[in-house]
Amino acid sequence: MADDRQIVVERPAPGEIIAPGYTFSTITDQISSVVLTRKTPLFWFVAFGVGGSLLMLFLLAVTVLLVKGTGIWGIRTPVMWGFAITNFVWWIGIGHAGTLISAILLLLNQRWRNSINRFAEAMTLFAVACAGMFPLLHMGRPWLFYWMMPYPNTMGIEPQFRSPLVWDVFAVSTYATVSLLFWFVGLMPDLGTLRDRTKNPIGRAIYGVLAMGWRGSARHWSVYETASLLLAGLATPLVLSVHTVVSFDFTIAIVPGWHSTFFPPYFVAGAIYSGFAMVLALAIPLRSLYGLQGLITDKHLDNCGKIMLATGWIVAYAYMLEVFGAWYGGDTYEQAAFWHRMTGRYAVQYWSLVGCNIVLPQFLWFERVRSSPPLLFIASIVVLVGMWLERFMIIVSSLAQDFLPSSWGIFQATRWDWATYLGTIGLFLFLFFLFVRALPMISIFEVRTLLPQAKVSKEAKS
Amino acid sequence: MSDHGIYGVMAEFDSPSELVSAARAARAKGYRKLDAYSPFPIEELTEALHLHKNKLPLIVLAGGIVGGLTGFFLQYWIAVMYFPINIAGRPLNSWPSFVIITFELTILFASLSAVLGMMALCGLPMPYHPVFNVARFSAASRNRFFLCIEAGDPLFDPAAASQFLEGLEPREVSEVAN
Numbered sequence: 001m002a003d004d005r006q007i008v009v010e011r012p013a014p015g016e017i018i019a020p021g022y023t024f025s026t027i028t029d030q031i032s033s034v035v036l037t038r039k040t041p042l043f044w045f046v047a048f049g050v051g052g053s054l055l056m057l058f059l060l061a062v063t064v065l066l067v068k069g070t071g072i073w074g075i076r077t078p079v080m081w082g083f084a085i086t087n088f089v090w091w092i093g094i095g096h097a098g099t100l101i102s103a104i105l106l107l108l109n110q111r112w113r114n115s116i117n118r119f120a121e122a123m124t125l126f127a128v129a130c131a132g133m134f135p136l137l138h139m140g141r142p143w144l145f146y147w148m149m150p151y152p153n154t155m156g157i158e159p160q161f162r163s164p165l166v167w168d169v170f171a172v173s174t175y176a177t178v179s180l181l182f183w184f185v186g187l188m189p190d191l192g193t194l195r196d197r198t199k200n201p202i203g204r205a206i207y208g209v210l211a212m213g214w215r216g217s218a219r220h221w222s223v224y225e226t227a228s229l230l231l232a233g234l235a236t237p238l239v240l241s242v243h244t245v246v247s248f249d250f251t252i253a254i255v256p257g258w259h260s261t262f263f264p265p266y267f268v269a270g271a272i273y274s275g276f277a278m279v280l281a282l283a284i285p286l287r288s289l290y291g292l293q294g295l296i297t298d299k300h301l302d303n304c305g306k307i308m309l310a311t312g313w314i315v316a317y318a319y320m321l322e323v324f325g326a327w328y329g330g331d332t333y334e335q336a337a338f339w340h341r342m343t344g345r346y347a348v349q350y351w352s353l354v355g356c357n358i359v360l361p362q363f364l365w366f367e368r369v370r371s372s373p374p375l376l377f378i379a380s381i382v383v384l385v386g387m388w389l390e391r392f393m394i395i396v397s398s399l400a401q402d403f404l405p406s407s408w409g410i411f412q413a414t415r416w417d418w419a420t421y422l423g424t425i426g427l428f429l430f431l432f433f434l435f436v437r438a439l440p441m442i443s444i445f446e447v448r449t450l451l452p453q454a455k456v457s458k459e460a461k462s
Numbered sequence: 463m464s465d466h467g468i469y470g471v472m473a474e475f476d477s478p479s480e481l482v483s484a485a486r487a488a489r490a491k492g493y494r495k496l497d498a499y500s501p502f503p504i505e506e507l508t509e510a511l512h513l514h515k516n517k518l519p520l521i522v523l524a525g526g527i528v529g530g531l532t533g534f535f536l537q538y539w540i541a542v543m544y545f546p547i548n549i550a551g552r553p554l555n556s557w558p559s560f561v562i563i564t565f566e567l568t569i570l571f572a573s574l575s576a577v578l579g580m581m582a583l584c585g586l587p588m589p590y591h592p593v594f595n596v597a598r599f600s601a602a603s604r605n606r607f608f609l610c611i612e613a614g615d616p617l618f619d620p621a622a623a624s625q626f627l628e629g630l631e632p633r634e635v636s637e638v639a640n
Contacts, residue, residue: 184577221504
């Protein structure tokens with residue numbers, strides 16, 4: 001549209017979040033072109049292919065699991081939780097950053113979140129999907145999962161509501177549902193944009209159906225804004241509760257190394273820590289791949305780095321408190337559990353997690369590190385590995401050596417453990433790159449509100 | 463819905479400020495059946511168009527209360543009446559253990575009522591709407607701002623409404639076919 005008169009802003013107000021020079025139309029075109037017009041880059045095919053191949057590995061691992069049973073994994077008495085629950089806790093923690101960005105930062109009026117919330121929420125959904133795989137498969141007979149739900153049945157039995165494992169079912173399924181709703185509500189106006197912009201009739205039909213006839217009416221926007229705020233207000237306590245409930249799976253038990261009251265905040269902080277690491281690990285390649293540095297700016301990466309540093313210190317504090325509590329509490333078994341962690345069979349993993357989660361991220365204090373995308377990317381991978389090791393340590397080392405030496409054992413992961421774990425990474429990548437290709441990965445309408453020309457002038461207000 | 467044979471008259475503006483001023487002017491002129499269309503939410507429009515406070519918070523509150531009661535009494539009924547079993551000597555109504563599922567169902571029901579309530583209040587999904595008949599309207603989801611005086615307005619007269627809107631210096635004024 002060559003005849004378009006645009007209001008060109010010579011000088012954006014100081015402290016703007018996105019790069020200067022954007023207009024409503026350039027924002028719309030840049031984000032929607034990724035989906036609608038631009039040629040799909042080679043990188044996308046590579047990443048999608050890797051994700052797809054690992055997804056095939058996952059399907060193979062699940063098939064073998066269903067044919068032979070959970071014995072193909074390394075879970076043996078006493079370590080019956082092994083990789084399955086480690087991966088569950090890790091994945092669901094990663095999801096937490098998406099909800100934190102979309103809900104908590106919205107309530108705190110952190111407007112910079114507007115350019116990263118969409119893909120972070122998608123990340124949440126897919127991470128929860130990957131997390132959900134593990135408890136389901138770990139049941140051994142996943143087709144009977146509905147036995148965990150209360151429903152009238154001929155067996156005359158019902159779930160036992162005093163068990164944290166039943167709480168988990170409700171917490172995780174509620175979390176998945178609310179995340180999906182929040183994500184979809186956020187997408188509606190952008191789906192309308194895609195419907196109006198696409199030239200492909202099939203695409204228009206699909207986006208049109210999904211947009212539900214959204215037309216940007218002022219009456220709708222006012223209800224919509226209320227709904228977004230309310231959903232954010234509901235998602236905020238929800239996200240804090242989910243990892244709290246996950247931590248109850250451990251703290252309610254009396255196993256040494258698990259039975260402590262500070263697990264809920266410790267788990268939530270760890271979840272946000274690993275979640276922001278995943279946000280960075282996705283944002284850094286995506287923005288350079290699609291040339292979106294003007295929308296996901298260095299400021300965003302810097303902020304994410306700072307949040308990682310802050311939550312990393314909460315996690316570090318939890319590690320120290322854990323060891324202090326064991327020593328000061330005077331419980332022999334608790335002390336032995338931590339001694340085993342630091343010096344026993346799993347010492348390598350313990351000290352690696354201390355290195356990955358506490359020592360190495362201290363480089364984030366330096367602005368030079370936070371302003372360098374490659375270094376931030378490396379830091380985020382280090383933290384993701386560290387957080388996985390932390391979950392592994394909590395679960396495996398405590399189960400392997402509890403009260404009686406006669407019931408001690410060692411966990412050895414099998415190739416099918418690894419295949420299932422890598423397989424869910426494949427599932428995640430597959431879904432995520434499908435999302436990047438089919439839906440706007442940055443919230444178009446929320447980024448429009450960041451522009452200086454989106455503000456109504458004083459004369460019009462009176 | 464009206465005997466004018468059209469849905470209304472629509473003007474296209476370049477900026478949110480122009481749209482808000484135009485909406486104010488149309489209110490001042492006496493038009494009441496107005497709607498504005500913009501690519502992003504504009505807080506000032508709510509006031510300019512005198513939109514009522516919506517009832518969504520009440521709907522969500524009701525949903526949350528229903529969810530909380532459902533959550534608690536589901537557990538109470540199962541644990542105390544339908545399937546009582548003694549777990550480590552705890553009372554059958556061990557309510558502290560029921561707090562979590564009560565909380566989760568409160569959030570679940572409240573969120574579902576927020577989304578469904580939002581759809582219901584907006585009248586969505588709505589596959590057809592007359593404003594889409596305006597060729598330029600696709601820009602309402604990109605970079606343009608529209609004000610529509612609807613034919614249902616008691617003061618509405620196609621010629622007068624068009625003339626009035628032309629006076630606000632829009633980019634374009636068009637009739638919206640039904």
